[in-house]
Amino acid sequence: MSTAPVSIGVAGVLGPATIAQIAAAAEQAGLYALWVNDTPGGDALAALHEAARATETLVLGTGVVPLDRRTPDEILIDAAGLPEDRLILGIGSGQASGPVLAAVRNAVDALRERTSAGIVVGALGPKMRTLAVEVGDGMLLNWLPADIAADQAVEAHAVAPGATVALYVRTALDEGGMPRLRAEAERYARFPKYAANFARLGVSADDTVLTPGAEGLAAYRASVDEVVLRAMTASDDAAEYVRFVERAGELAAG
Known part of the structure; x- marks a missing residue:
């Protein structure tokens, strides 16, 4: 597998204005895409409308919209007007x-x-991963070490050679982001479905993250079709994310 492009992922709770600034910085830094998590209080599609106005070529994705909160009709209404040629609608089963x-x-x-x-489709277990590439254009993986992500990508491409396998990797690119990264790993390790998956795979949440220096990024880029650096920064100030994006662009280019 060739070296995958690098993208950035952020939470919708940052708000459309901040996310538009991040999007512009990501395009300037040469990153491939911006993925926005749709969360309670954080509308990914509203943010992408602002990101689209701030950019020209950056791919824009939702990572992901849970189907227990929005129906396909609602997703399409909220996505109306976004540039479909650079839009990826990521959906998941949610709760x-x-x-x-x-x-x-x-x-x-x-x-x-x-x-x-x-x-x-946001996918965790084998049945959902197969479904994602059978009926969708690909899948969005989460919380995996590079070797297991590579195995799952091989399985996906065996089912659908043209499918895209993207992987969210929680990442802190400076020491200021480490407390949030640790807290995020601890939080997901307590979620029952993720805890079960970590146990099944024989890994911990800490085995799936990137810390300052980003050793391991090359292995991730060799394992999947797109690596999404889910930004863990010291605060939610736009300047922190812009610095993260600039550093990510340097790593991607290097």
Whole structure:
């Protein structure tokens, strides 16, 4: 696998204005894409509208919109006007109950009928990973060491050679971001589905992150089709994220 492009991921709670600044910096730094987590109080699609106005070529993605909070119809309404040629709609099952695989399949089909944007699925277990590449354009992985991400990418490409495998990697590029990185790892290690997955894979959350110096970035770039550095900064000040983006651009170019 060739060296994957590097992107940045941020939380929607930063707000559209701050995310627009980050997007402009990411495009200037030569990063591939901006992914925005859709969270309670943080509307990813609203942020992407501002990011689109601030950029010309940067790919824009939602990482991801949970289907328990927004239906495909609502996603399409909120995405209207975004440049579909550089938009990736990332969706996930969230806390949906019932037949989750069927719900995700139906959502991908509904989106596919009405948009030419890329559609990827946030996937953890093997069934969801297979579904993501069978019906979508690819999958967005999370909390994996490079070797396991590589294995899952190989499996995905065996099912759908043209599918894109992107991977979120929590990253602190200076010591100021380390407290937040540690807290994020501890928080996810307590989530039942992630705790079960870490146990099944025989890894810890700390095995899946990048710390200052970013040793291991090359291995991640060799393992998947796109590496999304989920930015862990000392604060939510826009200047902190711009510095992160500039450093990420240097690492990607180097």
